[in-house]
Amino acid sequence: MNLSEFKVIEPIQLKQLPTELDLQLSNKKLKKQLRKERRDLGEMQNTLYAHNKYSVLVCIQGMDTSGKDSLVREVFKDFNVRGVNSYSFKKPTAIELQHNYLWRHFKVLPARGKYAVFNRSHYENVLISRVKPEIVLNENIPNINSIEDITPQFWENRLEQIKDFEQIIHQNGCIVFKFFLHISKEEQKNRILRRLNKPSKNWKFSPEDLKDRKLWNTYIDCYEDAINSTSKTHAPWYVIPSDNKHQARLLVAKLIKERMQTYTEIQNPILAEALQNQISSYKDELENS
Structure with missing residues (x-):
């Protein structure tokens, strides 16, 4: 499996990219491989925590039902709870609307040594807000008084602001991953339908899902523009075939692990020489206590 093929390094067209791969692996084998990868990620996160100079931001985007929630649950299952926080960004609160649209994302960025997972992210502000521009009117922005005021330049400006945001956090030690979970309309x-047919899953369904489904092509166009405009070396997008959830989870885990391994300076701290020289005496003291 060539992991580099999932990274966006030149403009892409989502309709031309696969939503499933033929890995010739059963779901059982995919789960087994994922268990190994996430154990490795958990160990690497402990080292990141001890090193305490970098942080990691993982952004998960995708159409409704693309498997965002379960991917977060399964990929990060073996992390120490002190080292990872997950945030799901819903409709902005009244307090959040009193600030710029990036504020609520800035304030939950990961501390050094930690991961933050954004289940939906700052990109919602150039995705759902772009498909439904009436949302922007709630932000009370100067000179934006009607939908007609929201011009193509407005969205170009937002994409530039997002790039600046990611550049700032990268330059200050945050390693940024952005994953688009690519599923087919079918x-x-x-x-x-499974949500509707299974009573225990009914709560996940909203009639709004069907309305959004009718806007499928519009959403895809907005995703393409956002991905092509903001996939940079320091903050790359990865398009993950996600019709098979087990495949998607394994790919995300492998991609995080592969890139994190390039940060060879992230190592456990070495004890000061004076302390190292005293280790034997400390052991003796404990054993004789």
Whole structure:
């Protein structure tokens, strides 16, 4: 499996990219491989925590039913709870609307030594807000008084602001991953039907899902523009085939691990020489206590 093929390094067209791969692995084998990868990630996170100079931001985006929630649950299952926080960004609160749209994301960025996972992210502000521009009117922005005031230049400016945001945090030690979980429209239909057919999953369904489904092509266009405009070496996008959830989880885990391994300076701290010279005496003291 060539992991580099999932990284966006030149403009892409989502409709031309696969939503499933033929890895010739059963779901059982995919789960087994994921268990190994996430154990490795957990150990690497402990080292990141001890090193205490870098942080990691993982952004998960995708159409409704693309598997964001379960991917976060399964990929980060073996992390020490002190080292990872997950945030799901819903409709902005009244307090959040009193600030710029990036404020609520800035304030939960990961501390040094920690991961933050954004289940939906700052990109919602150039995705759902772009598809439904009436959302922007709630932000009370100067000179934006009607939908007609929200011009193409407005969205270009936002994409530039997002790039600046990611550049700032990168330059200050935050390693940024951005994953788009790419599912087919047919697979989305199947997953929505499963929600309707299974009583225990009914709560996940909203009639809004069907309205958004009718806007599928519009959403895809907005995703393409956002991905192509903001995939940079320091903050790359990865397009993950996600019709098979087990494949998607394994790919995300492998991609995080592969890139984190390039940060060879992230190592456990070495004890000061004076302390190292005293280790034997400390052991003796404990054993004789």
